[in-house]
Amino acid sequence: MPLSQDDQKKYKALYLQTARQYVKELQDNLTLVNTGKEAEESLASLHRAAHSLGSQSTMMGYVQMSTASSHLEKIFLAAKEKRKELTHEILPLLIKAANEMEACMEIIDQDSKESDLSQTIQELQTLVDTAA
Amino acid sequence: MKILLIEDDTFFREFYATKLREKAIEVVTAPDGEAGLLTIQTFMPDLVLLDIIMPKKNGFEVLEEMGQLQLLPRLPVLIFSTLGQEKDVEKARLLGARGYVNKSFFDFDKLYGRILLLLNGQQATPN
Numbered sequence: 347m348p349l350s351q352d353d354q355k356k357y358k359a360l361y362l363q364t365a366r367q368y369v370k371e372l373q374d375n376l377t378l379v380n381t382g383k384e385a386e387e388s389l390a391s392l393h394r395a396a397h398s399l400g401s402q403s404t405m406m407g408y409v410q411m412s413t414a415s416s417h418l419e420k421i422f423l424a425a426k427e428k429r430k431e432l433t434h435e436i437l438p439l440l441i442k443a444a445n446e447m448e449a450c451m452e453i454i455d456q457d458s459k460e461s462d463l464s465q466t467i468q469e470l471q472t473l474v475d476t477a478a
Numbered sequence: 479m480k481i482l483l484i485e486d487d488t489f490f491r492e493f494y495a496t497k498l499r500e501k502a503i504e505v506v507t508a509p510d511g512e513a514g515l516l517t518i519q520t521f522m523p524d525l526v527l528l529d530i531i532m533p534k535k536n537g538f539e540v541l542e543e544m545g546q547l548q549l550l551p552r553l554p555v556l557i558f559s560t561l562g563q564e565k566d567v568e569k570a571r572l573l574g575a576r577g578y579v580n581k582s583f584f585d586f587d588k589l590y591g592r593i594l595l596l597l598n599g600q601q602a603t604p605n
Contacts, residue, residue, distance in 0.1 A: 349584055357493055364489040394486075397531050401560040402489045404582040416562065 348407045361406050362455055368399040369451065372418070372444040380437050389432075393422040399447075408454065410463040414447060417470035424477035439469055479597070480504045482523035484514030484540065485558060486532040490581055494527070494558075497586055511535025515543055518553070524597055526555045528575070530566050537566075541573035550574040554596040 349357070372395050375388040400415030418440070424430035432440070443466045453461040481498060485491045486509050495505045506521045508514035512534040518526065530537035537557065544550050557570045557578035567578045576596055579589050 353493075353584075357489070360489055360492060364487065394531055394533065397560070398487045398489075401582045402487060404560070405490075405493075405584060419562075 349405060354406060357406070358454075358458070361402055362451060364402065365399055365411070365451055366448070368395040369444055369448045371395040372399075373441070373448070376437060376441050376444060379432055380434070380441070389422060389426045393419060393426055396422055408460055410460045410467065411447060411450060411454075413467050414443060414463050414470060417467065417474050418443065420474045421470065421477060430473075430477040436473060439473070442466065443470060479525075479593075480506075480521065480523045481525050481527060481593070482506050482508065482514065482517055482521055483527045483558075484508045484511060484517075484532070484537075485527070485529040485581075486510050487529070490529075490558070493584075494581070497584075501586075501590065511537065511540040514540055518544070518549065523553070525593055526553060527558050527579075528555050528570075529558045529581075530563065530570060537570060538573060541570060541575060545574050556592060556596060 371391055375392045375395070378388045379385060379392075396415050396418035400412050400419055403411035403415055421430065421432075421440070425432050446461075446463060446466050450461045450463060453459065481503055483491060483495055483498075483505060485494070485507065488509075491507050491509065495507050498505045506517055506523070508517045510532050514526070514528070515535065528537045528540060535543070541550070541555065544553070544555070555570075555575045557567055557575045558581045559567050559578045560580060560582045567575075570578070577592060579592055
């Protein structure tokens with residue numbers, strides 16, 4: 347059940363505060379993975395951050411943020427379980443996704459609506475399908 | 479009624495703690511599994527709401543340790559999960575969790591109903 351409008355208003359600031367932390371965690375750890383450092387610990391952080399970002403976006407009713415996060419979570423879980431490698435072909439797309447989610451939160455902050463993430467979601471879906 | 483909420487996500491922790499406190503339920507929170515296990519000993523809750531994916535100790539490790547400490551027979555644990563975690567929930571059940579709630583779909587009456595069922599010694603049914 348989505349939150350009531352009252353609760354959405356009341357908890358939007360907390361959502362944005364925590365969601366921004368998760369996106370930063372995604373960006374920081376993707377940079378680390380891209381440079382070949384801290385791989386195992388970074389993958390665990392990436393998985394946790396994408397999971398939490400998706401869960402709270404679902405609760406707030408931000409469908410695109412939720413879907414993009416859910417795809418990222420699946421990709422990072424596959425990487426954690428060594429079913430998929432985050433190669434230098436894949437990483438730019440993941441970094442782009444994180445940057446677009448950061449921009450989306452600015453839009454949410456300004457007018458409570460999401461920006462269009464459909465193309466990124468489609469690209470992430472392709473990665474999810476190949477990890478299945 | 480005393481509830482311990484073990485959840486690393488600040489958003490969910492604050493939201494659910496506030497909602498439960500609005501119903502006059504005594505709530506203490508812990509931000510990870512390690513802190514949660516320590517808080518069980520000091521707060522002595524009637525029920526634990528437990529996230530699975532957490533830093534330090536995850537929900538499975540918390541359940542394992544609660545089992546080793548013989549806490550599970552008398553202290554019910556309700557898993558705080560989200561969509562897509564069905565395998566995790568099943569694993570948690572095997573480790574002694576009594577049921578689960580989908581934390582991304584807030585329905586206080588359903589949550590409260592589950593809590594009461596568990597405190598009355600009955601098995602919580604799934605969503």
